[in-house]
Every structure is written in structure tokens, then in C-alpha cells.
Amino acid sequence: MTDSTVQCCDLIHVHQDTVQHVEKTMPSEDALFDLAELFKTFGDTTRIRILFCLFIDEMCVCDIANLLHMSQSAISHQLSGLKRLKLIKARREGKAIFYSLADDHVRSIINEGMDHVME
Amino acid sequence: MTDSTVQCCDLIHVHQDTVQHVEKTMPSEDALFDLAELFKTFGDTTRIRILFCLFIDEMCVCDIANLLHMSQSAISHQLSGLKRLKLIKARREGKAIFYSLADDHVRSIINEGMDHVME
């Protein structure tokens, strides 16, 4: 029994080739962290609703707050997180700051999830 | 100014047609909840790593626990959540219970996310 063979369940279910295959295809710790952070971001109805708003058009903070019936602070905090992950971008116009989707990848990920939920 | 026109930012940025478009395309509360729950599930490195294991082959609980160097209890708890969302399915074989992906949709959602993270 080698290091990469896992002994468990009284039998050896996971053999060396499977273990190696898993270890080869398992993303790096960094990639796993980023991936989890991305999905975690989509894992909140407020953020998803914000993104659905931006699917239609760019909007300023109070536009979104009004549309979603939420406080300016709550929306601003969430926008800050979305911006940190580069899912949205900001554009200043006078006193207002308009947010829009950074790229269409966001849309396709969420649509992919929606397809699964709706089926 | 009608009900569906939002007054904010001293100017009316969001006009009636935009508001209506958003309200039309915004999924129902139930759909938003399910969607968030789905992404929330992918938003944890343990669960993502479990799914990456099952991408390769079906595995029993202690297989996964060994591979991921985690406790049986922790893995079992997470598998329970994944099963509740019908992302994985279980098959009993004697004392062991083998888990596998419920469908390939899971794979495509995660791959879509991975594409975004990796670019």
C-alpha cells in the first residue's frame, strides 16, 4: 500500500489511479478559494438582485436601493464587495456613481445556475 | 410621477421603462432563494472539493474524508446538504454508501465559475 492509496471502509475503494486523478484535477488552494469566494458572492439574494438590476442597465446606488426597497448603506456595502471581486465597475457622473457589470461572464454564470434551479 | 418611477439622486435616473424591465426580468422570491441557495452551496471550499472528487468517480464517505484529510462527520454533514439540494445521489452497497453527481449540470456551473476565476 503506497502513500497515495487510501485505506478505509475495511476495503480499498479508492485506488491509486483514482486518487492520482483526483489530486491532478483538484484545483490549487488559491483557485479553490477564489472559486468559493465567487460563488459565495452569488449566494445572497441581495447581491443577486443587484446583479439582475445591472443586467438591464447601469444604475446609481440610490436607484438600486429604491428599486430593491433597501437602505443606501446596505446596497453600498454590497456594491463594494461586488466591485472588489471585479464583478461590477463604477463610473462617476457628478455626485452620482453609476455601476454596471464588469463583463458578461457574470451573466452566464448566473444564467447557468438559474437553468438548474428552474428545471 | 407614477408609482413605478423612482425619484432619487435629485434626478430621475431610473425611468419607468427601466423599472418595469427590471421588475419583469427579476425572478420570483422563490427562484431567488433557490438560486442563492445553490450558489451558497458552491461557495465553500469543502463542498467544492467534494464535488471535484465526485467529478472523477463515485466515492463513499470515508473515501472522501481520507482524500480531503477531513473528519467523517464533517464530510457526512456536507454530503447531507448536497443531497438535500439534489446535487448528488447516494447508493448503498453493504455498509458503505457511495455518492455520485446527480447530473452534469453541477459540473458545468462549476466549470463556468472556474473559467471566470482563471481568466
Added chain:
DNA sequence: AATACATATGTATATATGCTCATATGTGGA
């Protein structure tokens, strides 16, 4: 410069969540 407005941000709090530990359930063998 002073004020008003739009947004950002720090802090606090309530809730959610992931893991551990202990224990229960289910299965097969002696």
C-alpha cells in the same frame, strides 16, 4: 467657504454556518 446631496465606511449586533464531539442508526458477520 458653506451647504446639500450622493456615496463610502467603521462599528455593532443578530443570524447563519462549518466543524467537532458525542451519540444514534443501519448493516453484516461471528
Added chain:
DNA sequence: TCCACATATGAGCATATATACATATGTATT
């Protein structure tokens, strides 16, 4: 039936997080 093994599950704890509240920052107008 008794025991060992694989898994499931309930409770508790530590951490993470979403929002509210208060306040700071940045911009335009007068």
C-alpha cells in the same frame, strides 16, 4: 444476539456575514 464498522445526526462553539446606524468623504452649487 452481540459486536464491529460505516454513516447519520444533534448539540455546542467559534467564526463569518448582512444589515442598521452613525459618520466620513467627495462633489456641485450658491
